[in-house]
Amino acid sequence: MNTLTTKFQDLGISPATMKSLKRMGFEEATPVQALTIPVSLENKDLIGQAQTGTGKTAAFGVPLIDKVDKDSNLIQGIVIAPTRELAIQVSEELYKIGYGKRTRVLSIYGGQDINRQIRALKNHPQIIVGTPGRILDHINRKTIRLENVHTVVLDEADEMLNMGFIEDIEAILSKTPEDRQTLLFSATMPAPIQRMAEKFMKNPEVIRVKAKEMTVPLIEQYYLEVQEKSKFDVLTRLLDIQSPELAIVFGRTKRRVDELSEALTLRGYMAEGIHGDLSQAKRLSVLRKFKEGSIDVLVATDVAARGLDISGVTHVYNFDIPQDPESYVHRIGRTGRAGKTGVAMTFISPREKSYLAVVEKTTKRKMERMKPPTLDEALEGQQKAAIEKIQASIETDNLQYYKQATDELLEQHEPATIIAAMLKMLTKEPDTTPVKLTEEKPLPAKRERSSDRRRYDSRGGNGSGSGNNRRDNYKPRQGQGSGGKRPSNRDNSSRPKSSNNYR
Numbered sequence: 001m002n003t004l005t006t007k008f009q010d011l012g013i014s015p016a017t018m019k020s021l022k023r024m025g026f027e028e029a030t031p032v033q034a035l036t037i038p039v040s041l042e043n044k045d046l047i048g049q050a051q052t053g054t055g056k057t058a059a060f061g062v063p064l065i066d067k068v069d070k071d072s073n074l075i076q077g078i079v080i081a082p083t084r085e086l087a088i089q090v091s092e093e094l095y096k097i098g099y100g101k102r103t104r105v106l107s108i109y110g111g112q113d114i115n116r117q118i119r120a121l122k123n124h125p126q127i128i129v130g131t132p133g134r135i136l137d138h139i140n141r142k143t144i145r146l147e148n149v150h151t152v153v154l155d156e157a158d159e160m161l162n163m164g165f166i167e168d169i170e171a172i173l174s175k176t177p178e179d180r181q182t183l184l185f186s187a188t189m190p191a192p193i194q195r196m197a198e199k200f201m202k203n204p205e206v207i208r209v210k211a212k213e214m215t216v217p218l219i220e221q222y223y224l225e226v227q228e229k230s231k232f233d234v235l236t237r238l239l240d241i242q243s244p245e246l247a248i249v250f251g252r253t254k255r256r257v258d259e260l261s262e263a264l265t266l267r268g269y270m271a272e273g274i275h276g277d278l279s280q281a282k283r284l285s286v287l288r289k290f291k292e293g294s295i296d297v298l299v300a301t302d303v304a305a306r307g308l309d310i311s312g313v314t315h316v317y318n319f320d321i322p323q324d325p326e327s328y329v330h331r332i333g334r335t336g337r338a339g340k341t342g343v344a345m346t347f348i349s350p351r352e353k354s355y356l357a358v359v360e361k362t363t364k365r366k367m368e369r370m371k372p373p374t375l376d377e378a379l380e381g382q383q384k385a386a387i388e389k390i391q392a393s394i395e396t397d398n399l400q401y402y403k404q405a406t407d408e409l410l411e412q413h414e415p416a417t418i419i420a421a422m423l424k425m426l427t428k429e430p431d432t433t434p435v436k437l438t439e440e441k442p443l444p445a446k447r448e449r450s451s452d453r454r455r456y457d458s459r460g461g462n463g464s465g466s467g468n469n470r471r472d473n474y475k476p477r478q479g480q481g482s483g484g485k486r487p488s489n490r491d492n493s494s495r496p497k498s499s500n501n502y503r
């Protein structure tokens with residue numbers, strides 16, 4: 001099969017779903033879709049791995065919807081996702097795929113009024129998309145029944161494992177029929193996922209879309225060696241020079257995200273932060289503003305690293321290097337989606353240099369070194385932007401109305417002087433408004449403790465129980481309580497808030 005040009009109609013999809021795909025503007029199947037949809041339609045268990053932004057949602061979504069009995073009022077499929085925003089996004093995509101069949105899709109996630117969800121459940125959704133904790137809540141309240149579920153999808157399965165959701169997932173699966181189909185999808189499949197597969201799946205077929213590297217080739221990847229103290233200035237200079245359409249800046253902790261978004265706002269950027277301690281309403285409103293473009297810099301913890309599909313994200317900045325290579329792959333994968341190009345910049349403080357090699361080893365791709373831009377270069381970048389603005393205005397705007405005022409100005413001054421003054425006004429000059437940024441401790445130097453390397457490099461991990469959980473590892477080192485299995489409150493608001501700092 002030539003996977004580059006597979007037509008959806010060659011995959012055995014029903015006319016109703018074909019109609020939806022056409023409406024969505026999907027003309028050809030992506031490689032992961034071409035390879036997995038036929039297997040999925042045969043009800044086989046499946047592990048699907050393909051690069052970020054290559055259409056894994058429709059890869060599981062199309063067969064899932066295709067198998068829905070449209071005359072049945074029962075829940076027939078569930079998709080479990082690690083974050084609320086992702087659950088919402090996936091449910092929206094499934095709704096579109098199910099449009100031709102009028103499939104009823106409902107998302108249920110923590111942080112939203114449960115009574116509202118219970119009312120929505122009375123409309124008999126056929127597919128449920130949710131976060132683990134909230135799905136379990138509904139099971140326990142008997143507001144959902146999963147006896148008739150034929151397909152369970154774990155989107156970002158490895159992340160749910162990382163986050164310690166394994167027991168919740170097990171509990172959910174135990175309420176579904178034995179002979180269900182189970183599908184696992186992610187761009188990364190570190191070793192411990194194998195155990196999950198053995199536990200929950202029946203002879204799963206492993207389908208990896210072969211690629212030279214784990215990251216998307218269309219993403220230019222750079223690293224910059226930056227002292228902790230200089231990171232903020234370097235970031236603002238890069239933003240000024242590169243003028244991204246939309247940018248995501250990833251920080252290591254929630255405090256970091258709060259401080260960074262405040263600091264960027266103070267310096268005149270349209271920025272807001274997102275992390276797990278914000279109310280769900282706030283999280284959703286920040287994301288909406290970012291999608292609409294009323295803010296153009298989203299500052300985020302890893303809560304936004306997985307699965308989110310926001311068109312227009314041209315740049316990803318890793319203000320802090322991610323704690324594991326998988327996180328790097330997903331973070332930068334917020335750009336360069338569906339065939340578009342993207343740029344990723346990773347700041348590395350001198351003490352964290354050893355992490356660079358680990359990331360590169362996992363992704364099988366070298367990042368190019370970039371020198372942090374100087375103040376002059378930043379100013380030059382801004383001037384260039386100002387000149388572009390003027391040029392665009394000459395090309396597109398009706399300037400007739402301004403002609404008389406222009407003639408008057410020209411009588412008083414030399415043209416070059418007028419233009420210089422205009423350029424100065426249009427150029428964003430360096431802003432030195434003081435900002436507050438607490439220094440982050442660097443990640444532990446790798447050669448100090450060999451056990452850290454094993455944990456960090458989960459590719460080589462032997463999967464010795466929960467010791468592989470990165471949040472469990474790093475929390476104590478950062479002076480946090482060692483916590484339980486659930487380091488994040490990003491799923492279910494009815495659970496106690498954890499002291500985790502990272503999401």
Ligand SMILES: Nc1ncnc2c1ncn2[C@@H]1O[C@H](COP(=O)(O)OP(=O)(O)OP(=O)(O)O)[C@@H](O)[C@H]1O
Nearest residue numbers: 026028029030052053054055056057187307309338
């Ligand atoms: N066959 C197709 N033709 C055109 N666009 C597509 C096709 N399949 C998916 N897309 C679009 O590509 C984008 C990325 O898809 P999706 O979010 O499913 O990627 P993913 O592989 O799940 O990425 P991630 O690993 O980041 O979760 C979406 O905007 C989606 O609508």
Ligand SMILES: [Mg+2]
Nearest residue numbers: 056057155307
């Ligand atoms: Mg996805």
